Amino acid sequence: MIDSSKVFEILEKEGFEEVDEIGYKDDIKVFNFFYTFDEAEIEAAKDYANENYDEGEGEDNWYNEFFLPYLTDIAGDNIKDIVDEICEENGLTGEFVLYEIDRDNYEQCEVTLILGEGSKEIDVDRVLNDLEL
Structure with a gap:
């Protein structure tokens, strides 16, 4: 059985904000939270975008092709490490x-985490559709 309070505690300890459990099924737990970027991550994304951006392509290109994707990659990598640890330990x-x-609120991003018991296969699309997320 998935210990929701333990997962909740880990997510908060890792610095995720506004952690909520969304009711679903006993053998599948769903959590929603926000990953907040620190200054170093934002500065690294800006540096990357500035280094790779061609000024002739416009501001939208800077955001959409370089800055925001870099932030997405950072968040994805960091969240994956934490999720892998939660799964291995439990x-x-x-x-x-x-x-x-x-683009106007790039300091954080929203995340939905779906956990299943054991090696249970998770149909992410089905869970999101069932919960209308």
Whole structure:
């Protein structure tokens, strides 16, 4: 059985904000939270975008092709490491969805985490559709 309070505690300890459990099924637990970028991550994304950006392509290109994708990669890598650790330590299977980062609110991104017991296969699309997320 998935210990929701333990997962909740780990997510909060890792610095995720507004952690909520979304009711679903006993053998599949769903959590929603926000990953907040620190200054170093934002600066690294800006540096990457500035180095690779062609000024003739416009500001939208800077955001959409370089800055936001870099932030998405950082968040995805960091969240994956934490989810892998949670799963290994608790005998779970985990998948997560990282929602598109808003250009006007790039300091954080929303995440939905889906955990299943043991090696249970998780149909992410079905869970998200069932929950209307």
